[in-house]
Amino acid sequence: MPELPEVETVVRDLRPQLTGRRLIAIHSSKAQLRRHWPIRAIRHLIQARIASLHRRGKWIVVLCDDGQGIRFHLGMTGQLTVVPGSEPLPDHLHWWAELDNGYQWRFRDIRRFGSVEWFAHGQEALAELDRKLGPEPLNLPSGHLKAVAAQSQRCLKAVLLDQTIIAGVGNIYADEALFEAALHPARLARSLQTSEWDRLQRAVRRVLRRAIAARGSTIRNYVGGSGLQGRYQQRLNVYGREGLPCLHCGHPIVRQYLAGRSTHYCAYCQR
DNA sequence: AAGTCTCCCTGAGTGC
DNA sequence: TGCACTCAGGGAGACT
Numbered sequence: 001m002p003e004l005p006e007v008e009t010v011v012r013d014l015r016p017q018l019t020g021r022r023l024i025a026i027h028s029s030k031a032q033l034r035r036h037w038p039i040r041a042i043r044h045l046i047q048a049r050i051a052s053l054h055r056r057g058k059w060i061v062v063l064c065d066d067g068q069g070i071r072f073h074l075g076m077t078g079q080l081t082v083v084p085g086s087e088p089l090p091d092h093l094h095w096w097a098e099l100d101n102g103y104q105w106r107f108r109d110i111r112r113f114g115s116v117e118w119f120a121h122g123q124e125a126l127a128e129l130d131r132k133l134g135p136e137p138l139n140l141p142s143g144h145l146k147a148v149a150a151q152s153q154r155c156l157k158a159v160l161l162d163q164t165i166i167a168g169v170g171n172i173y174a175d176e177a178l179f180e181a182a183l184h185p186a187r188l189a190r191s192l193q194t195s196e197w198d199r200l201q202r203a204v205r206r207v208l209r210r211a212i213a214a215r216g217s218t219i220r221n222y223v224g225g226s227g228l229q230g231r232y233q234q235r236l237n238v239y240g241r242e243g244l245p246c247l248h249c250g251h252p253i254v255r256q257y258l259a260g261r262s263t264h265y266c267a268y269c270q271r
Numbered sequence: 272a273a274g275t276c277t278c279c280c281t282g283a284g285t286g287c
Numbered sequence: 288t289g290c291a292c293t294c295a296g297g298g299a300g301a302c303t
Contacts, residue, residue, distance in 0.1 A: 001296065034279075034298080058297075076296055077281080092281090111280045113297060154274065163298080171296065219295090260276075261296065 002074040004168030005211035013225025017082040022100040034115040041118030056129040057167030069122020075113025133167035146197035157185035158259035177204040184270045238264040
């Protein structure tokens, strides 16, 4: 399940493999993804040269030197990789581009929750994300969470998952950050003290930084841009550990359905 | 307006 | 072994 650390890893892996490369041919499958890939986009992108790769929240935007852009979302099972063109095409491949060095840039997505979009003006793809997403959690303005959520009637889990509040946190890292901050996921946002907001904000940043350093978490299908799996799943404190002893106090980890997602926490450590 | 629910999708896991 | 069933969840849009 790609969240910010996984998407960041993909972008870092792809950047040296794609930057400066020219697109020779583009193919897209008939299976419908969450967004329609316009057929005319292929004609426009042929011979375009890739200039830069960007991550915003869980989104990836690739800009070409003529201003065009391609925007990806990995959804649940999306995989964006660059492989030698001689490698056989896998199943669930939805979009792929032939590069000028004989490699192929591939987007594979088993569950098709992901998306590929073409933009005549790639900067607009980024601007649109800036309009609808909250700030990046790795450099949040201090006091941001309190400023935007202190009046909210929602629980903390819902606040962390809301991409308009902070961009890039998903189910795994929301649970991990709440454990790190020793805050109960069902706590109402409006009940938090300033010091608790600060603790939560620091915890989010710490958890994400550590996860990026470990190349993210591979729960089922995630792989980085070079096809490598992540390692952070070995360091998760609560996510996926229902019934197992809390690594801090030994009480069993509880799982509860919250904000539409299964939520894991230690009822003893997180009040 | 703010918050919650439903839907999309497929493979893995479970129980009989 | 085979089959039916459940579960996983990001984001869009419908609904309360």
